[in-house]
Amino acid sequence: MDPRTGELVDRLRELPSVEDVLAGASEMFVYESDGLTLTRGRAAAVAFPSTTRAVCEIVRACNEFGVPFVPRGAGTGLSGGATPVDGCVVIECARMDQVLSIDAVNRTATVQPGLVNAHLTDAVSGLGLHYAPDPSSQTACTIGGNVAENSGGPHTLKYGTTSPHVLSLEVVLPDASVVQLGRRDAHAVGYDLRGVFVGSEGTLGIVTAATVRLMPDPETVCTLLASFPSLVSACEAVSTIIAAGIVASALELLDDKTIDAVEASVFAAGYPRNARAVLLVELDGTDAAVQAERARVRTVCQSHGAIEVRVARDEQEREAFWRGRKGAFGAMGRRAPDLYVHDAVVPRTRLPEVVEAITRAAEERNLRIANVFHAGDGNLHPNLSFDRRDADELARIVDMGEEILRICIEAGGVLSGEHGIGLEKRDYMHMLYTDEDLEPMRWVHEAFDPADACNPGKVIPQPRACTESNPRHRGYEKVTF
Amino acid sequence: MEAEQGSLDHVPIRATWSPSDASEVAAMLDKARGDGLAVVPAGGRTKLHWGNRSDAECVALLDLSRLRDPLDVQGDEGIAIVGAGVPVRELERAARAVGKRTRLPALWDAATVGGTIAADPVGPATRPHQRLRDELLGLEVALANGELTRSGGQVVKNVTGFDLVRLYCGSLGTLGVITRVTLRLWPLPELRVVRLREVASVDTAIQTAHAIVARGVDPAGLAVLPGPSGARVVCAVEGSRVDAEERAVRVAGETVGEDVWTEAERQVSGSQEPVDGCDVRVSGRASDTLPIARAVADAGGGLRVALPALGTVFARVAADALDALEARAVRERWAFFVERAAPEVKSARDVFGPPPDALPLMRRLKALFDPERVLSPGRFVGGI
Numbered sequence: 001m002d003p004r005t006g007e008l009v010d011r012l013r014e015l016p017s018v019e020d021v022l023a024g025a026s027e028m029f030v031y032e033s034d035g036l037t038l039t040r041g042r043a044a045a046v047a048f049p050s051t052t053r054a055v056c057e058i059v060r061a062c063n064e065f066g067v068p069f070v071p072r073g074a075g076t077g078l079s080g081g082a083t084p085v086d087g088c089v090v091i092e093c094a095r096m097d098q099v100l101s102i103d104a105v106n107r108t109a110t111v112q113p114g115l116v117n118a119h120l121t122d123a124v125s126g127l128g129l130h131y132a133p134d135p136s137s138q139t140a141c142t143i144g145g146n147v148a149e150n151s152g153g154p155h156t157l158k159y160g161t162t163s164p165h166v167l168s169l170e171v172v173l174p175d176a177s178v179v180q181l182g183r184r185d186a187h188a189v190g191y192d193l194r195g196v197f198v199g200s201e202g203t204l205g206i207v208t209a210a211t212v213r214l215m216p217d218p219e220t221v222c223t224l225l226a227s228f229p230s231l232v233s234a235c236e237a238v239s240t241i242i243a244a245g246i247v248a249s250a251l252e253l254l255d256d257k258t259i260d261a262v263e264a265s266v267f268a269a270g271y272p273r274n275a276r277a278v279l280l281v282e283l284d285g286t287d288a289a290v291q292a293e294r295a296r297v298r299t300v301c302q303s304h305g306a307i308e309v310r311v312a313r314d315e316q317e318r319e320a321f322w323r324g325r326k327g328a329f330g331a332m333g334r335r336a337p338d339l340y341v342h343d344a345v346v347p348r349t350r351l352p353e354v355v356e357a358i359t360r361a362a363e364e365r366n367l368r369i370a371n372v373f374h375a376g377d378g379n380l381h382p383n384l385s386f387d388r389r390d391a392d393e394l395a396r397i398v399d400m401g402e403e404i405l406r407i408c409i410e411a412g413g414v415l416s417g418e419h420g421i422g423l424e425k426r427d428y429m430h431m432l433y434t435d436e437d438l439e440p441m442r443w444v445h446e447a448f449d450p451a452d453a454c455n456p457g458k459v460i461p462q463p464r465a466c467t468e469s470n471p472r473h474r475g476y477e478k479v480t481f
Numbered sequence: 482m483e484a485e486q487g488s489l490d491h492v493p494i495r496a497t498w499s500p501s502d503a504s505e506v507a508a509m510l511d512k513a514r515g516d517g518l519a520v521v522p523a524g525g526r527t528k529l530h531w532g533n534r535s536d537a538e539c540v541a542l543l544d545l546s547r548l549r550d551p552l553d554v555q556g557d558e559g560i561a562i563v564g565a566g567v568p569v570r571e572l573e574r575a576a577r578a579v580g581k582r583t584r585l586p587a588l589w590d591a592a593t594v595g596g597t598i599a600a601d602p603v604g605p606a607t608r609p610h611q612r613l614r615d616e617l618l619g620l621e622v623a624l625a626n627g628e629l630t631r632s633g634g635q636v637v638k639n640v641t642g643f644d645l646v647r648l649y650c651g652s653l654g655t656l657g658v659i660t661r662v663t664l665r666l667w668p669l670p671e672l673r674v675v676r677l678r679e680v681a682s683v684d685t686a687i688q689t690a691h692a693i694v695a696r697g698v699d700p701a702g703l704a705v706l707p708g709p710s711g712a713r714v715v716c717a718v719e720g721s722r723v724d725a726e727e728r729a730v731r732v733a734g735e736t737v738g739e740d741v742w743t744e745a746e747r748q749v750s751g752s753q754e755p756v757d758g759c760d761v762r763v764s765g766r767a768s769d770t771l772p773i774a775r776a777v778a779d780a781g782g783g784l785r786v787a788l789p790a791l792g793t794v795f796a797r798v799a800a801d802a803l804d805a806l807e808a809r810a811v812r813e814r815w816a817f818f819v820e821r822a823a824p825e826v827k828s829a830r831d832v833f834g835p836p837p838d839a840l841p842l843m844r845r846l847k848a849l850f851d852p853e854r855v856l857s858p859g860r861f862v863g864g865i
């Protein structure tokens with residue numbers, strides 16, 4: 001550690017409001033990446049604030065020393081958003097995990113950013129309320145991380161991603177000032193800065209409190225599990241359900257490789273092993289509506305050749321159906337040392353052909369792939385198992401990641417549906433946008449963080465014309481994507 | 482309308498430009514910047530009265546109503562791609578033809594898709610968790626630097642970079658000119674029922690509306706209107722037949738025609754004719770609806786319509802009562818917006834109320850997007 005950094009660490013340790021500061025080499029190892037192990041960086045220190053004031057003081061100290069800082073929640077991100085830039089200070093928000101207030105009448109809660117997503121619903125379930133955005137990682141990931149990534153989940157289909165559920169944010173800006181974005185009542189005045197902050201991947205400042213919307217629990221929920229002889233017939237069933245005007249709360253698809261992985265794991269959900277695809281359909285609403293829709297969904301699935309359609313008889317069975325879906329990444333993770341969870345979106349009707357093309361591309365590269373989709377949104381997660389110590393396989397994985405994006409963009413899609421750009425896809429932004437398109441994003445960044453101190457080098461690529469790259473944008477040990 | 486008389490809040494309109502496509506829009510912005518001329522975008526001109534008086538000496542009106550291409554409704558995908566000048570009504574008709582709808586209800590025939598997005602209005606059909614900005618998937622925007630840019634995409638879920646779409650929505654044309662829009666479509670409901678409940682007072686009506694929400698109705702629209710002998714609660718429910726019928730039972734009251742609903746929307750819009758007094762919108766949390774309605778009455782104002790699910794009250798108040806009502810709103814942490822007032826009244830105040838503490842950030846954004854202040858200078862919050 002150079003003496004200057006040592007001085008900064010000492011300064012951070014002196015701050016009374018900061019709970020803890022880690023700076024040992026082995027301790028930094030834990031923080032060298034998020035859930036995307038393809039990118040790594042070595043932080044100088046990890047600081048644990050528990051109050052807004054503490055965050056301000058850490059940011060102020062970093063600015064004084066000219067050291068960049070990177071906000072972090074649970075580190076479950078899958079695009080390298082929380083990967084440290086070499087020599088930075090990681091601001092770990094996990095200990096800011098309090099529910100600050102609950103307004104049951106207006107159905108809102110104000111929470112600290114380190115609160116785990118599922119703990120918010122736990123805190124309000126006694127009131128018949130829940131927090132709708134439900135990423136599969138919800139038992140670990142934090143509200144701050146969700147806000148930064150604009151995370152989605154199975155129920156995004158009906159209830160939207162994180163953004164519509166965020167009313168206001170207290171943010172420590174990169175210059176250490178505190179600002180309120182949005183209003184607790186959603187009647188924000190002026191530009192929707194709350195809207196542009198959500199999904200900015202920790203590059204515009206640090207969320208220190210969020211006021212979010214709570215939704216009333218649905219009166220009735222019904223979960224169906226339909227298995228199909230082919231992925232195409234399952235996709236067609238999804239299209240027909242949507243065309244019939246049924247607004248399902250979730251339409252999730254798993255392919256045969258995923259079914260195998262799940263059924264061989266602790267997440268075994270009783271999915272039929274002979275099926276080539278399993279479709280989970282969830283319906284919610286009034287009793288009468290759900291019953292009527294359930295019958296229609298069953299008919300649609302059968303007309304598309306479903307092998308079997310099961311309806312969860314009770315909460316226990318419903319949880320079992322979901323266990324397989326929510327545990328899918330974990331189940332696949334057991335099969336190889338590393339797992340690359342990819343994320344892209346295509347127009348829904350193009351799903352079957354896109355999946356076919358991606359599967360073919362994986363076979364050509366001799367890679368193991370399994371697919372999970374938020375089928376109703378056209379959001380696909382091809383999952384590639386690999387061993388990063390095998391240099392040749394690693395190169396094929398990186399090449400495959402790019403190929404998936406090419407296939408999806410050719411089909412009219414985008415680079416990410418919910419995991420964000422981070423480091424993983426930053427340099428692919430030009431596949432979708434021109435430099436002119438990206439310029440307003442740079443302006444937004446410039447307005448919030450003119451010194452480029454907060455999580456530098458993420459999301460927005462350098463202009464193509466720029467040959468001299470910004471030194472701050474280096475400093476990641478990164479496999480070239 | 483003012484625009485036709487050749488001025489906007491007494492600021493002379495020097496020219497009206499009618500570009501026929503997006504690249505012409507961009508070229509005109511480039512030229513305006515070169516000439517140092519301020520530009521005010523205009524769609525159907527039904528909300529041009531929103532905003533502060535421009536601080537420009539004169540303006541050119543950029544009439545976007547010819548941007549009617551494309552009108553591409555993709556029923557299977559559940560999206561529509563439309564030119565900014567397409568009237569919302571026309572989009573709605575095209576969507577209906579394939580069993581779909583948008584969530585952009587428009588009352589005025591002239592209202593355009595682009596103008597609606599730039600203005601981001603709320604109405605009786607706005608659900609708290611489904612704002613207009615949540616319906617938008619992608620925008621093409623002509624910037625003050627003369628570039629035509631794209632943001633977002635054409636799929637229903639997208640986190641590719643910063644969410645500029647939400648930033649442009651509600652920016653009243655002060656960051657860029659929307660030329661093309663991709664938005665979501667939803668299935669047409671099988672059944673829609675409008676119910677009316679007449680009660681003795683506005684207070685009771687607001688409480689009744691809250692009780693309807695608490696009963697799990699999830700209304701497709703909810704409004705409280707003053708009535709000849711008390712007040713009316715108008716509630717719309719939509720869904721499959723069994724679902725809408727079930728919800729309608731919970732609303733209680735009598736089933737009425739769409740004209741009752743239309744009246745509620747018309748009250749939100751205020752008059753399209755010049756009026757005495759000022760149209761204001763005061764908003765807080767849902768539970769603030771009643772105190773806001775009372776504060777309006779205390780200020781001698783007339784309630785036009787209250788939206789209890791949103792916490793929003795539309796009222797007409799005398800110009801000399803504005804200051805007191807605004808001061809009250811500030812104390813109670815309500816948002817205060819003077820939607821319509823005479824130019825003299827507007828010149829003397831910020832119609833958006835006291836600026837939020839993020840104003841410096843907003844100013845920096847404006848300075849980066851539009852350094853020469855070409856787009857509607859002075860019209861937005863804090864005189865941006």
Ligand SMILES: Cc1cc2nc3c(=O)[nH]c(=O)nc-3n(C[C@H](O)[C@H](O)[C@H](O)COP(=O)(O)OP(=O)(O)OC[C@H]3O[C@@H](n4cnc5c(N)ncnc54)[C@H](O)[C@@H]3O)c2cc1C
Pocket residue numbers: 034035070071072073074075076077078080081082093113114134135136137140141142143144145146147148149150151152153154201202203205206207208329330418419455
């Ligand atoms: C098994 C598994 C399943 C997943 N399933 C889903 C899914 O269904 N849907 C989905 O959308 N994602 C999913 N993810 C991805 C990930 O869980 C989400 O992106 C999540 O929101 C990240 O939260 P986190 O607390 O772990 O954030 P981190 O990974 O720690 O950080 C993510 C980003 O947020 C920033 N950040 C963190 N805290 C703050 C703060 N307080 N202020 C500002 N910026 C901050 C960081 O700088 C970083 O850029 C999954 C991941 C895993 C491992």
Ligand SMILES: Cc1cc2nc3c(=O)[nH]c(=O)nc-3n(C[C@H](O)[C@H](O)[C@H](O)COP(=O)(O)OP(=O)(O)OC[C@H]3O[C@@H](n4cnc5c(N)ncnc54)[C@H](O)[C@@H]3O)c2cc1C
Pocket residue numbers: 521522523524525526527528529530531532545565584585586587588589591592593594595596597598599600601602603604605606607613653654655657658659660745746747749750857
């Ligand atoms: C949820 C919802 C509810 C509604 N409810 C009602 C209702 O109850 N009653 C009702 O009357 N109407 C309602 N409407 C319709 C709506 O209020 C207006 O009529 C519409 O917003 C104005 O459209 P316009 O084309 O007339 O815009 P204009 O009045 O021409 O312009 C409005 C503003 O936007 C700017 N602008 C216009 N076009 C562009 C562009 N392409 N790019 C950038 N800036 C532009 C202008 O400079 C101006 O500041 C509703 C709309 C929605 C979405």
